[in-house]
Amino acid sequence: MYRLLFFILFLSVNLFGQENCIKIKLNLTHNEDYTFTYENARLILTGNGRNDTxxxxxxxEFNMENLTKGDYQFRIIPNNSLDRTTEHYYKFHFDTPAxxxxxxxxxxxxxxxxSIENKTCPVCCTEKHVIPVRYGLIAVIEKRDKNGNIINDDKKKFKAGGCVVSDCDPQWYCEQDDVKF
Ligand SMILES: [Zn+2]
Structure with a gap:
């Protein structure tokens, strides 16, 4: 099973000038994370013969230097999971000179x-319509009464989260507000 989600962002590069370098800057969601991020964050650059940390x-800011023409990907660790549209992997094509x-x-x-502990929906601020998110292959066994009607068992209700999991995934889903958290 894949351990990481594989989201892709294509970066466009201005193809003018002389420097074979791309700079990536982290904008912190919480400024109080600055010291931890400065000491612990790493950019892993791979592709086109590179394997740099x-x-x-x-x-x-991370400076990806001495790039040559080719395809690269990078990721930021530890988990860059807050923006779930661009997380984990970023792909780009580098052209020279750039x-x-x-x-x-x-x-x-x-x-x-x-967090599994926080079951309160961030929108309606209650747990009323909140069900768990389950990942992986989910086998559903339907309970039926003697007439063949499905017996609803609300305790068994869940939202399918897909087969691909990372080390940071939403644990809960609010049916009323259609939000995972
Ligand atoms: Zn809600």
């Missing part, structure tokens, strides 16, 4: 925002 500078005027900015939190 980069540390951020004081501005929380120069980047502004760093690409990534919204980042080093901590997983989801």
């Amino acid at each position: 980069l540390r951020p500078n004081r501005e929380l 120069q980047q005027k502004h760093p690409f900015e990534i919204t980042y939190s080093p901590f997983c925002p989801y």
Whole structure:
């Protein structure tokens, strides 16, 4: 089974100038995470013969230097899971010569925002319509009465979360507000 979700973001690069470098900047969701992020965040760059682990500078920027023409991917660790549309893997094609005027900015939190303990919906602020999210292959056994009608068992209700899991996934789903958290 895949351990990480595989989301892809194509970065477009301005193909002018001389520097073979791409800069990535982390925008913290919570400013109080700065010290932890500065000390612990790493950018893992792979592809096109590279396998680099980069540390951020004081501005929380990563410099991917000496890039040559080709396809790359990178990810930020520990989990970059808050923005679930762009997390885990970013892919880009680098062309030379290339120069980047502004760093690409990534919204980042080093901590997983989801918790099995927190069952309160962030929208309606109650647990009334909240059911668990289940991952993996789910076999559903329907209970039927003697007339063949399905017996609803609300305690068995859940939202299917898909087969691919990461180390940071939503645990709960509010049926009223259609939100996972
Ligand atoms: Zn709700």
